[in-house]
Amino acid sequence: MSGGFRRTRFSVGRIAGVLLNNKIIIGVRSFFESNSSLSRVVRNLGWLLAGKGFGAVLSLFYLALATRLLEPAGFGYFTLILVTAQVASAFVSFESWQLVIRFGSQLQAGKADGDVNRLAAFCLLLDIGSALLGILLVTGLILIFADQFGWQDDMIGMAILFAIVSLLSVRSSAIGILRLFDRFRDGALAAAMTPLARFGGALLAWTFSPDIKGFLIAWAAAEILTCVAYWVTVRLVTPVRFTGLRLSEIVAIPKSFSQFFSFLWITNLGTTVRSIAQQVPLLVVGFFVGPAAAGLFRLAYQLKDAVARLADMLGRAVYAELSAVDSHEGGDARKTLFAQTSRISAIGSILLVIIAVFLGKPALQLIAGEAFLPAYPILLVLSLAAAVELWGVNFEPNLMAAGRPKAILWIRTGAVTVLLSLMAVLIPGQGGLGAAYAILAYSLLANLALWMFTRYSD
Template sequence: MSPVLRRVGVNAGWLMAGRGFQAVLSIAYLAIATRTLGLVDFGKFTLVVAVGQAISALVGFQTWQFVVRYGSQALAAQDERALARVVGVAAVLDFAAAALGCLIALGVIVLATRWVGLPDDLRLPAFGFCAAMLIAVRSTPTGVLRLDQRFRDAAVADAALPAVRTLGALAAALWLPSVAGLLWAWAAAELVTAAVTWRTAMKHRRLSLAPADLKRFVREEPGFWRFVLMTNLSSTLTMTAKQFTLILIGAFSGPAAAGLFRVAAQLAQALAKATQTFSRAAYSELVEASSTGSDRALLRQLTLVAGIAAAAMVGIAALLGEPLLHLIATRQFSGAYWPVVILVGAAGLDLVGFAFEPAMTARGQTSAAFWLRLVSTGALVALLVLLLPRFGVVGGAWATFGGSLAALLLTGWGVFRQPSASARAHPSPSQAPV
């Protein structure tokens, strides 16, 4: 095994430990939520969460990628002041996006209550959850932890979210067994996790918020706006497409169908935590490999390992999906088995191609990555329009599978078709083609 692949494996191991802990707790709080609310109210709860996550994805920046990409240059030069400027710019972007998102949430919550049939008395807790999720930004500190290769600390910080959610779900079940109670519990979990992540990340780093430092960075790195905007657009398509599917199911088929799809998606996500884990662990190595022109070999190794893991993941879902459903949910959710298997298959495709888009971003090909993601998202929307009215929840699952397949084929073509940016000119972040 190559040293680079070994480092990715070690880093992913720490993240996987955290993700495994999160997966177990996510099943626990999902069981509490479904049994407390029942199918219809759980559907209402999941629709509010989907709206909040969609707004967060729409306005948020992938500043963790920005910190890793630009911060690696400062680390290589041993320039702590430059690194503080990078972290400061990332933090400003995060909180500016959060403020904008809160304004958007005010209007969206009112529209959503009418569009998907949510009652008016959920407006305040729904906005409270959305605001908490937006304010609790942790992309910048996540980037700092990735940059410093502190994956063990990142795993510990990430564990706060499912832990507080589980405790909050228990408290809500005992004292406020309602959609509003769970929304307030989820809001508290977001805020606590953000506080833990920022404290952990900034223990050994500092950030500069001085206007002169921020202006200096923008002046010295004129290409950074294109980088952050293109990575934001690409991630927005990825994240909002997932929430859009759930919201569409709620609009077409009602909260009960949305709740059924959410249970299936949550179980699939619990079985597929590896996708984000490997992606985040590999990104810093891909940035370094891109600078030496060796990223193609690393990509082949990572894809082979991911393919084996994906096949195992789908097999586990087929065998254990039904017992897990019976364990965590009531008989009302028994129709979620096939959506679970199909969605795990979609997550398996995501896992096989997990390194493709990060590799394009590491090379500076953010524009190409965005356009490929846009086409695959278009395929998802077309499949939703075609399959959702006729097949309901199962149709939504197959549409998700088709969107993942399109993304895998397109990004795979894009990453192996193009020679790496480093092989051409070893560009700096500001010079890399986008």
Template sequence: MSQNRLSRWFSSEDSLVRVFRNSSWLFSAKGIGAVLSIFYLAILTRSLGVAGFGEFMVIVGAIQVLSAILKLQTWQTVVQFGVPFLIAGQHAAFRKLSARSFSIELIGGLVACAALWLMLPHGATQFGWSGTVEQAILGYGVIVFLSVRSTPTGILRAQDRFGGNAFGDAIIPIVRFVGALALFLTRPSMTGFLIVWGLSEFVSFVVMWLMVWRRQDQAPLPQSAITQAAPAPDRKEFAAFLLFTNLAYLISVIRERLVVVIVGFFVGPAAAGLFRLADQLANSLNRLAEVFARPLFAELSRLFATGQSRKSRALFWRSLRVSALSGGVLFLGLLLFGKHIINLISGPEYLAAFPLLLLLGAATIISLAGLGLEPLLQAAGRTRNALLVRLVGLLTLGLLMAFALPASGTIGVAWAMLISAMVTSVMLLVSSRAVISKPQRPVPKLRKP
């Protein structure tokens, strides 16, 4: 009986089962990452201290914000336009799309390298970094910018090969844990941790492309596969989707990373350290949301590409119930065990981060409850709607921070992020009503090969 259930699990074409099956691959990677990140986060916080940890996170956050601004993410574009090619068996067209995405991502990375080289002296003056630390920051940034990881991620997800994607993602926390442990046993320093973080990005980049090249043309087709040729996206459609998805990604990175950089600049490294610790623990919940949301986007794209509107609506409502229930359970866990987790990982000097953890955790869980809304809009071709909602949420956050940061410091920023998350989720729900009631994205017209 159990073997039959296991067989049905791996062979089922039910949309939600497919999402959970692909999520299980990503969850295995995120699960490894979550466990190992607890250990290397403990090493980081205890080795560098509150101020040193905050300074390290300001550096990492600034690099990631710069990457989000200049180095375009292409995985959603590969999935959106590549899935119809794979369904139709047009592997040459899919490879051409992938090569185009690779070039876009690499050019953006080169531009980001030049920008970092120009901006780094100003940051070194602001924080008083030594020449050695400045060189380590430059090296870390170059590795992050030139590691083309988004394109292979899109290739693997479009081909429904989430196992390979999970393996590439799992490499990052493994390398960071091993490197942080080696530093802890020898001589921990800011420079050493930056080298380890850069090495983890590079190894993941190499592994991800090895997984892509391992089976380039093999992609499972669903039972509803169509046989006619799928039309290639025109230049305007491609550019618009790439622009809107990247602006939405940039907004999410600004919310997650730039806020820490701002706290570091205006309040100080120690405050940034406490804020980032709470934010990182809260974002562990966000990682769980990503585990579910990314396969959900791929599956919704597949359903829209084959014109299965009814199934896409059913999948959305089922996923919404699952995510809402999960969010309630996770917040209860934070309320009961959050303070003990902070003390266990980083020690009593970080316990001041507990109120921040509750507020930031609540903000993350509100976003988790509606995690299917943005993938639904993107898969339905309404990336502009999703972007506008994110922009309004970001503007709300900026206005609230302008008042709360001078008056209340980090706790005010945490309240601003919570209110902004509530506004964003409500607006996403309102914007998604038309798609939920009746998806209006036309199925692409097919032409015979």
């Protein structure tokens, strides 16, 4: 017995030795141990994937609980409340994480580490101010559209309270700080608090309050805990400190950059435009067709989004590295990295479509049950749109790193105009599927235009 064990161990050892000495294994190991721009992008993407992958798995469980307990109509009411808060946030948000990365990279390149603290503090104040403005906006939106969405007085109160909690749980600048200092691993751990808290909250809601109120409380608690996790992480793993800073020093930081305010307003407008494309279709479906149709559309959108998060993660990892490369090594190095990451995104877009075609319907039935199977055609069309976005995920970060946010804004604005026009035509007759076709047209138009601008203007 022991001899057999020794022979097995020897064989395993020989196999391991062969693998470790294999040129492919050595090459992969050398790639990840190197400090090249592409290796940093892949390494950071790996940490983002680890956190988001964990979240995606848990999201399937709490999504199953929400859909099966609330059913299409109740799930529609629930998601309409969530999306209303997200839309209000997007209209007033300045995407401060992009400000931290873009101008923080310049400060680091110039060894102005003390100014990084002031930049981070300014962005935090910006987050808080936009949150307060968002509370006023979302309260008005809820009061104006509550009747059309079929919300009663108690649901209006819950919607306003959830929006307040969600908007005040600011963390965009914290995300930027962690990425500026290449702490993607720690950011992934902080981000994991959202799905973990939602999963735990969904279990509690299922046990004690299996209704819309219970799930809203769970989602609000997740927002608070995630906000706390991000800022505690910033305190523990980065040198950024706000103590000792005077308000006059903080508000003066934009004067250090000639394009600060133009970049600020353009990113705000860009966020608003993207939010219209991502969130407004659900509100329009709920407005014209009803909460049940909105529930079907939202489930399809969330399942697509669980897979398509790869695009968002790759874009965030690439933007941080492209900004650093452009500040430290110049435009030629940025173009080389852009070409390398574009090949990765093209492969990912093909895989996304394959996953949607073969696993979409079984996933719908397993997670939500028979009542949500009508969402499958919507899921397929939205997955095609997500594949297009993944193919073009490098275009925006490349243009942003090159200091051309205005081009992105004009392109996205034109595409959103087409989106709104198509929704007005398609949703009254086709409901959620019409909204999905409009989103696909938006993705195709926007990314083709971004590709042409990137190809011929760089």
